[in-house]
Amino acid sequence: MLTAHRLTCVRGTRPLFSGLEFSVGPGTWAHIRGPNGAGKTSLLRILAGLAHPEEGEVRWNGTKVGSEEFRRELMYLGHRAAVKEDLTALENLEFAAAMDGVDLTREEAEEALGRFGLAGREDLPVRFLSAGQKRRVLLAQTVARPAQLWILDEPFTALDVKAVDFLSNLIADHVKAGGIAVMTSHQAIPLPPGQVVEL
Numbered sequence: 001m002l003t004a005h006r007l008t009c010v011r012g013t014r015p016l017f018s019g020l021e022f023s024v025g026p027g028t029w030a031h032i033r034g035p036n037g038a039g040k041t042s043l044l045r046i047l048a049g050l051a052h053p054e055e056g057e058v059r060w061n062g063t064k065v066g067s068e069e070f071r072r073e074l075m076y077l078g079h080r081a082a083v084k085e086d087l088t089a090l091e092n093l094e095f096a097a098a099m100d101g102v103d104l105t106r107e108e109a110e111e112a113l114g115r116f117g118l119a120g121r122e123d124l125p126v127r128f129l130s131a132g133q134k135r136r137v138l139l140a141q142t143v144a145r146p147a148q149l150w151i152l153d154e155p156f157t158a159l160d161v162k163a164v165d166f167l168s169n170l171i172a173d174h175v176k177a178g179g180i181a182v183m184t185s186h187q188a189i190p191l192p193p194g195q196v197v198e199l
């Protein structure tokens, strides 16, 4: 269970939100919505333990986020997340897993990339891939290692229709299997209804 408890976030001199309170439990998902600049990315970073709120706190199963155990349960994909252009798709996945302290075999990485339609492109430096393909390399992390909590900032950006369909099914399956997803998107998210948090 992820719980946002009376969160207040100030950027510059401007309060983005205050006293924000919600919980997302196993088998459910939340859509964080709001206009440009409302603070959606700021909120996701706070939920992921990457930034601190001015007031309040975020708890994962009752404990403040940020622990190593929490990081192992977390798959965070930022809005501006970038692939490492000089590494291959495979090396990018291996690097991300190593940063998360997770063992990932070559076979597992290849399978994850294959599921995202990148079979045959695993060993190409990522700078030769299209914008949507680069995004797929990042998203392949979701299937490359297990994590109960997925925090995804604009996950559908740059994806074609087929990839949007694949990713939404993947998220739906994750939630059905008891996972939790928290996402931002300016478009409707093609999933069974979830909780809406409006900023």
Ligand SMILES: Nc1ncnc2c1ncn2[C@@H]1O[C@H](COP(=O)(O)OP(=O)(O)OP(=O)(O)O)[C@@H](O)[C@H]1O
Pocket (backbone or CB within 6 Å): 011, 012, 016, 034, 035, 036, 037, 038, 039, 040, 041, 042, 043
């Ligand atoms: N480190 C920072 N210092 C000052 N202002 C910041 C900082 N980070 C974010 N902001 C400001 O906070 C506001 C919210 O930014 P944020 O990226 O969270 O919005 P958003 O809702 O995700 O927007 P978008 O829909 O455009 O992606 C913006 O006005 C931004 O300029």
